[in-house]
Amino acid sequence: MFNTVDAYSAPPLWKNGPSPCAFHNFPGTNCENNDFTQHSQAPVTTATSVIAFTFNTGVIIGGDLLASYGSLARYRNCPRVMKVNDNIIMGAGGDYADFQYVKDLVDQKIIEEDCLDDGFKLKPRSLYCWLTRIMYNRRSRFDPFWNNFVVGGIQEGLPFLGTVDKLGTAYEDNAICTGYGAHLALPLIRDALEKNPLMSEEEAKALLTKCMEVLFYRDARSYPKYQIGVITDDGVKIEGPLEVSQKWDLAHMIH
Amino acid sequence: MFRNSYDYDVTIWSPQGRLFQVEYAIEAVKFGSAIVGLKNTTDAVLVSLKKASSDLAAFKKKIIEIDEYLGVTYSGLTADAKLLTRFLRNECLSYRYTENVCIPAERLLEKLSRKMHVATQRYDQRPFGVGMLVAGFDSKGPHIYEACPSGTFFNCKAMTLGGRCQSARTYLEKNFSSFPDCNLEEIIKHGLRALQSTLPKNLNLTNQNVSIGVVGADCEFKIFSDEEVYNHLLLIEGENHRPDCDEFDEEDDNNEVS
Numbered sequence: 001m002f003n004t005v006d007a008y009s010a011p012p013l014w015k016n017g018p019s020p021c022a023f024h025n026f027p028g029t030n031c032e033n034n035d036f037t038q039h040s041q042a043p044v045t046t047a048t049s050v051i052a053f054t055f056n057t058g059v060i061i062g063g064d065l066l067a068s069y070g071s072l073a074r075y076r077n078c079p080r081v082m083k084v085n086d087n088i089i090m091g092a093g094g095d096y097a098d099f100q101y102v103k104d105l106v107d108q109k110i111i112e113e114d115c116l117d118d119g120f121k122l123k124p125r126s127l128y129c130w131l132t133r134i135m136y137n138r139r140s141r142f143d144p145f146w147n148n149f150v151v152g153g154i155q156e157g158l159p160f161l162g163t164v165d166k167l168g169t170a171y172e173d174n175a176i177c178t179g180y181g182a183h184l185a186l187p188l189i190r191d192a193l194e195k196n197p198l199m200s201e202e203e204a205k206a207l208l209t210k211c212m213e214v215l216f217y218r219d220a221r222s223y224p225k226y227q228i229g230v231i232t233d234d235g236v237k238i239e240g241p242l243e244v245s246q247k248w249d250l251a252h253m254i255h
Numbered sequence: 256m257f258r259n260s261y262d263y264d265v266t267i268w269s270p271q272g273r274l275f276q277v278e279y280a281i282e283a284v285k286f287g288s289a290i291v292g293l294k295n296t297t298d299a300v301l302v303s304l305k306k307a308s309s310d311l312a313a314f315k316k317k318i319i320e321i322d323e324y325l326g327v328t329y330s331g332l333t334a335d336a337k338l339l340t341r342f343l344r345n346e347c348l349s350y351r352y353t354e355n356v357c358i359p360a361e362r363l364l365e366k367l368s369r370k371m372h373v374a375t376q377r378y379d380q381r382p383f384g385v386g387m388l389v390a391g392f393d394s395k396g397p398h399i400y401e402a403c404p405s406g407t408f409f410n411c412k413a414m415t416l417g418g419r420c421q422s423a424r425t426y427l428e429k430n431f432s433s434f435p436d437c438n439l440e441e442i443i444k445h446g447l448r449a450l451q452s453t454l455p456k457n458l459n460l461t462n463q464n465v466s467i468g469v470v471g472a473d474c475e476f477k478i479f480s481d482e483e484v485y486n487h488l489l490l491i492e493g494e495n496h497r498p499d500c501d502e503f504d505e506e507d508d509n510n511e512v513s
Contacts (some may be wrong), residue, residue, distance in 0.1 A: 118361050119395065120356075129355035 027148025040169040042148040043095035045069055047080050048221040049181030050091040051087035051211050052150045053189050054096045054174045055204035058150030061091040062208045064216075065241055066223030073223065081229040082238045085110055088124045089229040093167065093178045094147035102134065102145055128162040128170065136168025148178035150218035153231055177211075185211040201232065209242075216244045266378045276382060277375050280404035283384035287330030289420045290317065292388035292399040294414035295442045296435050298471030299390035299397035302446035303328045303418070304453065305464045318468040318478050320346040324357045324392045326468045326476040330417030331385035331404075339383060343367060360391030360398045364408045372406025379471065382406075386416040392470045415449060421499040422498050423449040442489050443467060452496040460488055 018024035045067045052061040067075040078097055081091045084106055092099040106127070113122055128151045138144045140251045144166040152161050161173040175193055177186040192207050193199065199207070208228055216222045227240030261267055262275030269275060288304040303317035318328045319336075320341045329336035346366050350358040358435075374380040388411075389404040401416065402408045413431045415423040426449040434442060446467070451460050462485040472478040479487070 046465075050499065116365070118359065119366075120359050120362070123356070126354040126356055130353050133353055 003186050012023075036238050039141075040098075040146055042096075043098075045074060045096045046146075046221070047078060047099070048219055049177055049179035049215055050093045050148060050150045050162055051181050051185050051187065051189070051208060051215070052079070052091060052152055052163075052176045053193065053204070054152075054161050055199040055201060057159070058154060058161045058199065058230060059089065059161050060201075060204045060208055060228060060230050061089055061150055062212055062226055062228040063091050063093065064223040064226040065214065066221070066225075067096040068152050068221050073219070073220040076223060076225070079080075079227055079238075079240075080239075080248050081227045081238060083229065083238055084127060084153075085122055086235060087121055087231075088127055089152045089231045089236055090127070091150040091152075091229065092147050095145070098145040098147050102131075102147065105134070124162070125155050125159040127153075128164065128172075131164045131254055132168055132170040132202075135164050135166060135170075139167045150176055150178065152229070152254070155234060157233075180221075181211070181215060184214055184218055187215065201230065205230070208252055209244075212242075213244050216246070219229070224245070263313050264378055265375055265382060274375065277405050280375075280382035280384050280417045281386075284331040284404065284416055284418075285384035285418055287386075287417045288389055288425055289415060289417040289450060290328045290330050291413070291415045291420075291427070291446050291449045292328070292390055292401075293431070293434055293442060293446055293449070294390070294397045294399050295437045295439070296399060298439050298442065299392060299399050300311070300439075300442050300446050300471055301326060301328045301388060301390045301466075301468040302416070302443070303459075303466045303468075304450055305466055314463055316466070318331070318466045320468075320476050320478065321352070321363075321389075322357050322471055323475045325360060325363065325389065326391075326470060326478070327387050327389045328466070328468065329385050330365055332383075335383045335385040336387070338385065339367065339370070339385065342370060357393065359393040360389060360400060360411070363391070364389060364400045364402060367402050368406050368408045371402065371404060375404075375406055388414055388416060390468060390470050390476070392472065392476075395429065397471060401474070413449075415453075417453075419453040420454040425498070426496060439469065439471065440487075440490070443469070444490050447487060447491050448494065448496045451491070451494070452471075452498065454497065456497065457470075460491075462488060488503045 008096050009022060016027060047067050050063045061081050063080045064071055067078040073149045078096055084090050131149050135145055146166050149164045161176055163176045164170045175186060176187040188211055212226050216224050224244040225241040227238060232236045261269035265274060265276040292301050292302040301318050305314040307314045307318050318326060319340045322324050327340060346363060347358050370417055371383050373389045375382045384404060384405045390401040391398045399411045400408050401414045402431055413427040415427060430445055462481045465484050467479040467484055
């Protein structure tokens with residue numbers, strides 16, 4: 001903070017005495033300026049793209065396991081595709097600590113609902129709406145959760161897929177990718193869905209695998225280990241860690 | 256009414272283990288005009304008797320819409336009912352704001368009964384002097400709930416509250432087993448008949464003093480217009496479901512209750 005003594009400031013005028021250009025803390029008192037709050041201005045430990053789309057009977061969400069510290073591949077086993085309840089799966093990109101915090105809120109919400117024991121279960125559209133409120137509230141306090149959330153599920157027999165970003169902007173679509181995925185994977189998925197609107201679960205998995213592969217080669221913050229979450233009428237499956245099959249023998253031909 | 260020295264405060268038990276203040280509040284429900292709630296497998300119906308506080312006053316509104324799929328009718332202190340319906344509407348709105356769906360009736364009743372229950376536990380409050388019937392529709396079908404001043408609520412097949420409701424109760428008990436097989440029109444007719452049975456001989460159901468509210472699978476909560484009420488009254492015209500004995504005495508007209 002301002003006016004504190006550190007290694008670079010001038011030494012005190014005498015032992016335990018005041019320093020030039022600094023507020024003096026009299027002995028036995030501590031009047032440092034520490035009544036401040038800091039709002040989040042940048043993510044710290046980040047996760048990259050989330051890939052999600054609907055298929056014939058459900059929704060599939062994929063995300064790799066890396067949490068980067070800047071460009072450093074810092075933590076390599078950070079799952080970010082989660083089961084919320086039997087109706088809902090969720091994926092997250094952006095700040096990993098914020099994701100963990102929001103995950104705890106969501107888990108607590110589910111626990112409270114289970115405690116009511118009234119037979120009603122949270123539906124994907126409701127969670128999507130709730131997340132929008134949370135995110136918009138935080139951005140309005142100038143302290144956003146630095147995340148992109150993707151909510152998938154089955155509601156009234158139909159696949160649901162929606163996303164919320166750190167500003168509380170929310171939309172539904174049948175294919176949603178965040179971060180670099182929006183540039184690299186989304187065109188592939190839209191193309192595939194256009195050619196084959198009633199994709200089966202196997203085809204969906206193959207498409208997602210392809211996307212993870214493309215992203216691993218082109219996105220410098222990605223990682224070959226990833227998880228996928230699939231929700232259908234049969235329930236929720238979180239699979240992984242899966243591995244991108246890598247092939248580098250062409251690399252020397254690229255200049 | 257004064258029973259003994261144990262009814263001065265809601266927080267004081269009588270040695271017999273009773274809370275007289277709460278029991279008096281339950282008595283207050285009987286001062287209101289009769290209300291009936293009933294349901295078949297797809298719809299929930301509220302039928303209420305409206306009273307005018309004087310010949311110069313309009314009939315009071317007895318059925319109140321809470322949300323798209325929720326409505327209530329009440330018997331007892333009108334002011335308390337107004338406060339509680341405002342609370343219910345607020346709860347519905349905030350649930351809708353965060354979850355984007357209408358609150359399930361049971362969850363709403365849980366909140367309502369908690370609010371009513373608190374008033375029976377604190378020395379600086381009095382119990383709410385109002386009984387409510389809530390009609391709702393959610394993913395589990397149609398519901399009729401009764402909320403009681405003691406802070407309990409009941410999931411009902413059919414229920415009636417308010418002045419002279421005993422004869423309506425008798426009618427409902429006699430007929431409720433057939434309700435699931437009724438269509439909407441028949442269930443409304445049952446409601447009107449039950450309500451008619453509460454009336455003294457010199458009074459009849461008219462589209463002025465009857466209010467009907469319906470909620471169902473494919474209809475949001477709706478309060479019938481005078482014309483629709485009239486058309487349904489025509490369906491039971493000429494029927495008489497009043498009990499034979501005519502021992503009804505005139506009720507004291509208290510303007511604060513309806």
